[in-house]
Amino acid sequence: xxxxxxxxxxxxxxxxxxxxxxxxxxxxxxxxxxxxxxxxxxxxxxxxxxxxxxxxxxxxxxxxxxxxxxxxxxxxxxxxxxxxxxxxxxxxxxxxxxxxxxxxxxxxxxxxxxxxxxxxxxxxxxxxxxxxxxxxxxxxxxxxxxxxxxxxxxxxxxxxxxxxxxxxxxxxxxxxxxxxxxxxxxxxxxxxxxxxxxxxxxxxxxxxxxxxxxxxxxxxxxxxxxxxxxxxxxxxxxxxxxxxxxxxxxxxxxxxxxxxxxxxxxxxxxxxxxxxxx
Amino acid sequence: xxxxxxxxxxxxxxxxxxxxxxxxxxxxxxxxxxxxxxxxxxxxxxxxxxxxxxxxxxxxxxxxxxxxxxxxxxxxxxxxxxxxxxxxxxxxxxxxxxxxxxxxxxxxxxxxxxxxxxxxxxxxxxxxxxxxxxxxxxxxxxxxxxxxxxxxxxxxxxxxxxxxxxxxxxxxxxxxxxxxxxxxxxxxxxxxxxxxxxxxxxxxxxxxxxxxxxxxxxxxxxxxxxxxxxxxxxxxxxxxxxxxxxxxxxxxx
Amino acid sequence: xxxxxxxxxxxxxxxxxxxxxxxxxxxxxxxxxxxxxxxxxxxxxxxxxxxxxxxxxxxxxxxxxxxxxxxxxxxxxxxxxxxxxxxxxxxxxxxxxxxxxxxxxxxxxxxxxxxxxxxxxxxxxxxxxxxxxxxxxxxxxxxxxxxxxxxxxxxxxxxxxxxxxxxxxxxxxxxxxxxxxxxxxxxxxxxxxxxxxxxxxxxxxxxxxxxxxxxxxxxxxxxxxxxxxxxxxxxxxxxxxxxxxxxxxxxxxxxxxxxxxxxxxxxxxxxxxxxxxxxxxxxxxxxxxxxxxxxxxxxxxxxxxxxxxxxxx
Numbered sequence: 001x002x003x004x005x006x007x008x009x010x011x012x013x014x015x016x017x018x019x020x021x022x023x024x025x026x027x028x029x030x031x032x033x034x035x036x037x038x039x040x041x042x043x044x045x046x047x048x049x050x051x052x053x054x055x056x057x058x059x060x061x062x063x064x065x066x067x068x069x070x071x072x073x074x075x076x077x078x079x080x081x082x083x084x085x086x087x088x089x090x091x092x093x094x095x096x097x098x099x100x101x102x103x104x105x106x107x108x109x110x111x112x113x114x115x116x117x118x119x120x121x122x123x124x125x126x127x128x129x130x131x132x133x134x135x136x137x138x139x140x141x142x143x144x145x146x147x148x149x150x151x152x153x154x155x156x157x158x159x160x161x162x163x164x165x166x167x168x169x170x171x172x173x174x175x176x177x178x179x180x181x182x183x184x185x186x187x188x189x190x191x192x193x194x195x196x197x198x199x200x201x202x203x204x205x206x207x208x209x210x211x212x213x214x215x216x217x218x219x220x221x222x223x224x225x226x227x228x229x230x231x232x233x234x235x236x237x238x239x240x241x242x243x244x245x246x247x248x249x250x251x252x253x254x255x256x257x258x259x260x261x262x263x264x265x266x267x268x269x270x271x272x273x274x275x276x277x278x
Numbered sequence: 279x280x281x282x283x284x285x286x287x288x289x290x291x292x293x294x295x296x297x298x299x300x301x302x303x304x305x306x307x308x309x310x311x312x313x314x315x316x317x318x319x320x321x322x323x324x325x326x327x328x329x330x331x332x333x334x335x336x337x338x339x340x341x342x343x344x345x346x347x348x349x350x351x352x353x354x355x356x357x358x359x360x361x362x363x364x365x366x367x368x369x370x371x372x373x374x375x376x377x378x379x380x381x382x383x384x385x386x387x388x389x390x391x392x393x394x395x396x397x398x399x400x401x402x403x404x405x406x407x408x409x410x411x412x413x414x415x416x417x418x419x420x421x422x423x424x425x426x427x428x429x430x431x432x433x434x435x436x437x438x439x440x441x442x443x444x445x446x447x448x449x450x451x452x453x454x455x456x457x458x459x460x461x462x463x464x465x466x467x468x469x470x471x472x473x474x475x476x477x478x479x480x481x482x483x484x485x486x487x488x489x490x491x492x493x494x495x496x497x498x499x500x501x502x503x504x505x506x507x508x509x510x511x512x513x514x515x516x517x518x519x520x521x522x523x524x525x526x527x528x529x530x531x
Numbered sequence: 532x533x534x535x536x537x538x539x540x541x542x543x544x545x546x547x548x549x550x551x552x553x554x555x556x557x558x559x560x561x562x563x564x565x566x567x568x569x570x571x572x573x574x575x576x577x578x579x580x581x582x583x584x585x586x587x588x589x590x591x592x593x594x595x596x597x598x599x600x601x602x603x604x605x606x607x608x609x610x611x612x613x614x615x616x617x618x619x620x621x622x623x624x625x626x627x628x629x630x631x632x633x634x635x636x637x638x639x640x641x642x643x644x645x646x647x648x649x650x651x652x653x654x655x656x657x658x659x660x661x662x663x664x665x666x667x668x669x670x671x672x673x674x675x676x677x678x679x680x681x682x683x684x685x686x687x688x689x690x691x692x693x694x695x696x697x698x699x700x701x702x703x704x705x706x707x708x709x710x711x712x713x714x715x716x717x718x719x720x721x722x723x724x725x726x727x728x729x730x731x732x733x734x735x736x737x738x739x740x741x742x743x744x745x746x747x748x749x750x751x752x753x754x755x756x757x758x759x760x761x762x763x764x765x766x767x768x769x770x771x772x773x774x775x776x777x778x779x780x781x782x783x784x785x786x787x788x789x790x791x792x793x794x795x796x797x798x799x800x801x802x803x804x805x806x807x808x809x810x811x812x813x814x815x816x817x818x819x820x821x822x823x824x825x826x827x828x829x830x831x832x833x834x835x836x837x838x839x840x841x842x843x844x
Contacts, residue, residue, distance in 0.1 A: 059682075170689045171627050172700055173819055195817070204693070207701040208571050209817030212563060222690075227626030231701040233570045332736065356742030363737060369598040370732055370787035380730050384742030389723065436741070 032090040032136065037076045037102070040258035041093045041116065042067050044129055047145050047259045048138040055087045063252060063260075077102070085109050091135060119257040121184040122153070122265075128257065145259060152262030153188055156269050163216035163277045165191040166239070169255060171223045173205045181257050189268035191217065191277075207231065217244040217277045219268070221251040244277050280307040283440050283471040284347075288338035289328050291321070298324040302497045303338070304490050306440065306473060311466040313482040313503055314475045316492030317516050322475045325492065326444050329473065330361050342440070356384030360433035362426075364445035371416035374428045378404060378413075381435025396435075403434050407461065423454030430458070440471045447478055459485045480528050483507040491515050540791050543798035550805040551576050558813035575699050578707050578766055579808040579822075580801040583773055585714040585763035587800020588721060589756035590774025591781075591792050595728040596752055597659050600782065604760040604774035607666035610695075611673035612643020613764040617694045618680045627690065633706045633765045640761035643669055648753055658735075697770030697823030699808060710762040717759035718797045721752070725789040728752060732787075770823045772830035773800050773807075779837075803829075 035056040036042045042061040045054060051066055056073040071087065074080035076095065079102060084092060091112040094103050103113045114135055116128050126146045133142030165186050167175055176182040176193065177200030183193040194213040195205060211233050218239040220228060225245040234240050249267060253260035271277075284306040291299040299321035306312055314322050327333045329340055331347040340347040342358060350358070360381070368377075382396040404410045409427050412420065417428055426446060433441060443462070447455040459481050466472045466487070476482055482489070482503070489506035491499040493515040499506045509525030518524055554576045555568055563572075589604040597606070605611075616639025617632075625631045647669045651661035681688050693700075721728075727748045730738050738745045763770070778796040785791040804822070807829070811822040 172690045172693045172698070174689055198817070200818070204819045204821075205817045206812055206819035208558075208563070208567055208812070211567060211571060223626045224624075227628045230628040230703060232574060232704065233566065234701075236566070330740065332739065352739060352744055353742040356740060359740075361737070361740040366733060366737065368732060369600070370782070372729070372732070372787055376729070376786075376788050380726070380733070380741060383726055383730060388727075392726070 033088060034136070035073060035084050035087060035089040035092040036061065037073070037079055037092065037094045038116075039063065039252070040125075040256040041128070041132060043256065043258040043260065044132055044145075045093075045136070048129075048133055048136065048141040050136045050138055050141075053136065055089050056084060079106075081105055081109060085111065093132065093135075119181045120179055122181055122188055122257075122261065124181060125149070125257045125261065129259075149259065149262040152266055156266050157273065158190060158269075161277070162190060162192050163272060164194050164213065165217045165219060166194050166210055166213070166215040167219045167221070168223070168228075169202070169221045169251075171227075173207055173210065174202065175205050176200075176202055182255065185254070185261060185265055186219075186268075189265045190272055191268070211237065214238055216242075217246060217272065217275075219249060220245060220247045221249060221255060223247075242277075244275055246271055280309050282307050283310075283343065284329060284473075285341040286325075286329055286338070287340075289325065289335045289340065290337040291324055291328055291333060291335050293324075297495070299328065299335075299492075300496045301338075302490065302492065304488070304500045306471045306488075308439075308469050308471055309466050310471050310488055311462055311486050312471075312473045312488040312490065313486035313507070314473060314490045314492065315477070315479060315482060315507070315512075315515070316498075317494065320492040320494050320515070322492055323444055325490075326361075326442055326473065326475050330359055330442055331355055332361075353384050356436060358438055359440045359442065360436045360438035362429055362433045362441070362443045362446055364448060366429060368417055371418050373414050374404070374409065374417055374420070374431070375400065375413040377417050377428050378431040378435050381432040384436055399437070400431070400435050403431050407431055407434075408457075423450045423457070426450060426454065426458065430461070434465075438470070440473070441465060443472070443474045443476075445475055445477065447476060447481070455481055479507065479512065483528055493517075540785060540795035540798060543795060543802060547580065547798055547802045547805065550802050550809075551580065554579075554805050554809040557809050558816055571701070574704055574707060575701075575808065575812070576805055577711070578699055578702070579804045581707065581711045581714050582763040582767045582770065583777075583800035583802070583804030584718065584797040585710070585759040585800070586770065586774040587777040587781075587796040587798075587803070588714070588718050588793060589760040589763075590800070591778035591789070591796035592721060592728065592752050592756035593774070594778050594782075595731060595789060595792075596749060596756070597662065598732060599659075600779055601775070603771070604756065604763075605769060605771075607662060607757075608643040608647040608669035608673065609640045609757065609760050609764065610769040611670040611677070612646075613640040613761070613769055614677050614691070614695060615639045615643070615673045617691055617768075618677050621691060622680065627694075627700050628702060630703065630706065633702075633709075637761045637765040640764050641757055643673060644753075644757040644760070648750075693821055694768040695823075696821035697768040697826070698811070698819070698821040699767055702766065706766060710766045713762035714759050714797075717755040717762075718794065720755045721789075721793040724748075724751065725793055728789040728793075768823070770804070770826055772823075772826040772833075773804055776826075776830065776833050777803055 031053050033055040034053045036045055036054060037058050039058065039061045042057050043063050045051060046064050046067065054070050057067055057070045059072045059075050061067045073083045077100065084106065089111060091114055092106055093114050093116060096115045096117050103115050106113045116131055119125050119128060129142050129146055133139050167182060167186060169175060175195055177195050177198035179199060179201040183196050186193045194215050214237055216238055218228065225247055228234060228245055229240050239245055248271065249264050254264040282305060287303040289299050289302045302325050314325060316322050328335050334348060378400045379392055379396065382392055382400065386392055386396065404413055407427055409424060412424060417425060420428065447458055455478060462472050462474060463485055486503040489503040490497065491506055491511050498515050499511050509521040512524045513521035555572050586604055593602040593604055593606060594600050613636050616636035620632045620635050647665045650665035681691065727743055730741050730743050731745065731748060735745045777799045778792065781795045781799050782792060785795050807825040808822045811820045811825045814820060
């Protein structure tokens with residue numbers, strides 16, 4: 001918020017200052033100018049009601065629709081430092097990405113950077129929400145959001161079976177291991193990630209490995225079920241024979257550690273139960 | 279009476295409007311060894327390429343065995359006329375034998391491979407030229423003289439009736455110069471028609487039977503070499519003021 | 532005197548078979564079971580053989596046509612065209628296993644190469660220098676379009692990177708057969724016309740004097756090499772270094788004459804890629820390393836070695 005300088009009119013100026021002072025005590029801290037470098041942070045910020053404080057977002061930030069209007073500052077690996085600087089943000093939310101000098105570069109340019117740790121499990125998202133809320137003074141909203149998410153995760157009758165699931169994020173065997181929150185998300189939905197034994201985050205698995213494990217269900221975040229069924233030996237897979245190839249998840253909502261995840265997990269849980277996947 | 283192989287008349291050619299050959303003409307018969315001499319820029323190489331059919335003249339004609347040289351198909355022409363360039367860049371290290379064998383290509387149908395007959399013919403040619411022991415050596419590892427002999431062998435493998443050579447000896451040692459001119463004489467004697475473009479005036483005057491002398495802007499002379507390669511003609515073609523000194527120079531050899 | 536026709540290349544055939552056998556049984560045989568070994572590994576090995584043969588062959592042809600031993604099959608816009616095809620499929624939502632994907636990539640690769648050729652022919656005939664220049668122009672333009680797409684629609688960038696590096700995506704056997712036939716026909720064509728590629732090295736003028744139409748021969752070989760490259764790329768993406776290294780090495784072993792070089796480059800390429808793919812598949816199982824990464828790992832030491840050898844020459 002900027003205040004206008006009026007020359008030679010001290011009374012209105014004093015009045016303006018008074019109003020500002022009142023706003024300062026009204027519960028919200030003076031609004032900040034914030035830059036978010038990750039779509040999940042952007043979504044969280046909007047959910048916390050602080051969307052108006054966003055001055056810049058990454059090129060991939062497209063949710064909620066309001067985020068598309070905000071100035072783009074490049075992607076999270078190579079943000080446009082000059083652009084960010086020109087927005088004069090009070091702080092920048094970045095992730096603690098291995099080997100990336102983004103945070104340091106921004107600090108060198110005199111900006112305040114809050115590095116949020118990577119989410120390895122679903123509950124790490126609550127930590128992220130808490131950290132963001134602390135910076136933006138939205139503690140009440142954070143508590144409400146976390147409560148909503150926890151309720152969403154608990155909702156829905158739990159299945160008793162824990163079927164083996166293969167998750168393909170990108171065509172060509174791109175899947176997740178134990179280090180990715182997506183593996184945990186699958187567990188929460190009542191399934192078991194076939195590659196949960198791999199100490200990896202996002203990696204490319206060989207088709208042979210997938211066929212060997214013969215999962216009960218397949219989740220595709222890209223590509224169609226019919227294309228999947230065309231792969232060699234796919235027709236013999238349990239999941240394909242029984243029609244348990246699921247493409248109903250929203251790719252962005254599921255693959256971002258953000259506020260929409262709980263709903264997607266619920267979707268998955270329901271599908272697993274309804275389809276009787278074993 | 280030797281058969282006429284090539285009849286060239288009134289040839290004119292320009293490169294991008296710049297005249298290169300202006301009015302050249304001669305006749306090549308079997309057993310002829312014809313020298314083409316002249317200063318740089320007089321159109322010697324161009325004339326050779328007009329005769330070979332590679333270039334089309336602006337005016338005039340070249341007849342090979344009674345037909346326009348450019349009316350022959352590439353394959354037909356390759357069985358009659360062989361061309362030896364002065365320098366050839368070879369990016370890969372083919373052996374001498376492989377290089378010479380390539381000369382047999384116009385005689386072999388495209389769907390067939392070279393036969394043992396082709397191999398024998400190449401073997402024979404290499405032996406006659408005295409380079410048989412070089413046959414498995416890489417062409418890029420040879421001396422300039424040996425390399426030129428290999429290229430001539432390739433041309434001879436075509437079993438041509440006309441052999442055209444563009445500056446075959448300019449950069450060679452005297453022993454190779456003589457070897458090549460002796461070879462050309464033998465070939466002509468056996469019935470081939472040979473045209474040589476060269477700067478080696480002394481050698482040309484020693485070996486050539488006929489001569490064409492070119493100067494910038496036209497042809498100065500065509501006729502018997504002994505008569506043509508005189509001090510006066512050379513001096514006129516090259517723009518040397520003292521014909522006597524030229525004559526002396528040529529007679530040293 | 533007899534021509535030395537010994538196809539000393541023939542030792543490559545059992546070598547390829549041995550590599551294939553090795554590949555079949557590498558990587559947890561008992562756990563895999565016969566279904567996986569014959570149903571997955573065998574087609575994959577055959578694909579590696581076909582792609583390797585196609586790239587080795589076309590690398591040798593381009594090295595002959597462009598008279599430059601450092602040419603590779605992608606030099607004339609082929610890889611950019613293939614990528615453009617893949618990117619188009621990505622935009623249209625065509626999955627990697629769909630036959631439409633194969634067709635689009637094939638068409639992209641082949642037409643980019645032919646566009647390069649037509650562009651170079653502007654000056655009456657497509658000389659080597661013109662070809663290379665227009666190849667650079669076409670590649671640069673297409674790559675720029677691709678980069679634009681990838682930045683605007685990063686949705687599938689990872690699978691596109693996988694395509695660019697080259698890898699054996701589990702594909703339809705029918706497509707494998709199509710590529711196999713195309714590569715076989717191209718190699719056969721090359722084996723029949725080998726001597727014209729030799730003559731081509733003599734230069735345009737001398738080739739003409741030997742009764743060869745250099746333009747027609749260039750076009751024929753260009754077509755054969757482009758078909759074989761397109762068939763390889765449509766199957767496995769733009770796998771690098773095979774088309775560059777294999778003919779180079781085989782030229783040192785068998786000599787530069789294309790009598791032996793074309794067929795041996797095909798066989799050598801098959802051998803190389805079967806081995807590289809085995810490493811890609813089994814070295815870090817279940818993680819799949821894109822085969823182009825393995826071939827590139829061979830590429831770097833190869834070039835260092837080449838520098839040392841040529842430096843002393």
